Amino acid sequence: MADVITDLAVVFGGPSPEHDVSVLTGLQAARALGARCLYWTKTGEWHEVSSELEASAFVDGVPQGATRVQLLLESGFTTGAGRFGRPRPLGVDVAVVCCHGGPGEDGTLQAALDLSGVRYTGPSLAGAALGMDKLAFADVVAQAGLPALPRLLLDASTTEIELAPPYIVKPRFGGSSIGIVANVADLQTAVALLGANRHLRAGAVIEPYRADLFDLQIAVRTWPELELSAIERPLRTARAGGAAGEPDILGYADKYVGGEGMASAPRELPAQIDDELERRLREAATAVARLCSVRGITRVDFLSDGRELFVNEINTIPGSLARYLWIDPALPFRTLLSDMVAEARQRPAHHYTVEGADGTVLKGAASIAAKLS
Secondary structure, three states, X not given: OOOOEEEEEEEEEOOOOOHHHHHHHHHHHHHHHOEEEEEEOOOOOEEEEOOOOOHHHHOOOOOOOOEEEEEEOOOEEEEOOOHHHOOEEOOOOEEEEOOOOHHHOOOHHXXXXXXXXXXXXXXXXXXXXXXXXXXXXXXXXXXXXXXOOOOEEXXXXXXOOOOOOOEEEEEOOOOOOOOOEEEEOOHHXXXXXXXXXXXXXXXXXXXXXXXXXXXXXXXXXXXXXOEEEEEEEEOOOOOOOOHHHOOOOOOHXXXXXXOEOEOOOOEEOOXXXXXXXXXXXXXXXXXXXXXXXXXXXXXXXXXXXXXXXXXXXXXXXXXXXXHHHOEOOEOXXXXXXXXXXXXXXXXXXXXXXXXXXOOHHHHOOOOHHHHHO
């Protein structure tokens, strides 16, 4: 891998329903940065692969020529065996995290990187966990007084709710649009979905279905300062299930089945909305970024009918890292990535300290035997 920046590694893949989209984002980022690639398989193994590979090389799993690596808490990313049979550190100082959904975006990977001392881009453990939990995120938004549709916990014991049908049922912990069911006619049907939809089994939420609402999205970056992108209106595909043949919801296929992740999805950019709605959306996006301790590049998703505005979700590691939204101001993808790396180096997501653990409590403690008697 000549001319590859070795202290940077773009991390992508992972045991997630959004594994394939993560591969696309990761390869785009690695090409733009000239960094090495660490591929996280669907079964949880790690491999270093060439940044020159195309997406098709990952269709059947680990590409040919890959080198097995490990993520160890005491030494970060390692490979093979060095002197005395010990794993040899790869020397990765910063991981550019391009994992969508699953343990790559819910705080699990972030916790491992924190413990291993590898700095990384994107959300912190806490920010990732909050962004992936649709119920917790909705509660934070509501407590802050931001406009949002009511969102409630749905489980097998739910027999009544103070919401009128129809409904949308979503995975509580899922990313993207996978597993979402819209235009559910009644609560009994919503509860029945919990056993039929594998994505809902780990937890589900329910909220009103509004056929009159459309999607608006904006990206936020936090380095070198908080900055907002242009606003887009993603275009939905008409499909069965919508009212009178209208588009149902912005689905996984709308977002990603175009070959380049979110970068190839149909959209109106910039969105044609009035100045007042744009002002309110930008203010709300800024408030969400501060509430959720946003880091790196994130995307905040809204719903609107052209007048009303509702905060919908936050995507802490968006598809294609939302590079397509930075048209005003116009920012090259490499600049966006380089700024994320600079943030990772200069403002790490977490720093552990033992300040206060000076032994005073231990010195003054009675014997353990006495405490157990």
